[in-house]
Amino acid sequence: MIAARRPVQARLFDRSRLPDPLTFYPAELGALHGRGVWRSALCPFHKDSRPSLRVNVQTGAFRCMVCGASGGDVLAFQMQRYGLPFAAAAKAVGAWNEGHHV
Numbered sequence: 001m002i003a004a005r006r007p008v009q010a011r012l013f014d015r016s017r018l019p020d021p022l023t024f025y026p027a028e029l030g031a032l033h034g035r036g037v038w039r040s041a042l043c044p045f046h047k048d049s050r051p052s053l054r055v056n057v058q059t060g061a062f063r064c065m066v067c068g069a070s071g072g073d074v075l076a077f078q079m080q081r082y083g084l085p086f087a088a089a090a091k092a093v094g095a096w097n098e099g100h101h102v
Helices: 008-012 022-029 074-082 088-090
Strands: 040-041 053-056 062-064
Touching: 022 040, 022 053, 022 074, 074 088
Parallel strands: none
Antiparallel strands: 040 053, 053 062
């Protein structure tokens, strides 16, 4: 029986190398407001004067309560904020094994 091979993109992406949301979001957005798992920040997806972006510092999920931008992790945030395709965003956040070939 021959084992199915994963697509090259799946082999190069390493989810365990995604940055910690508690470190990633303050670096991207500045100060996070509030306590607990969900914190607030100014939304970079629209002109924001009051913190309307909610970020989950455990999972990396985010959602803007004004413009509706949302995603499930820091990779989705990177893709949306900078208009990057999956591989480029994964490389930008350090979750791409460029030299790893299986």
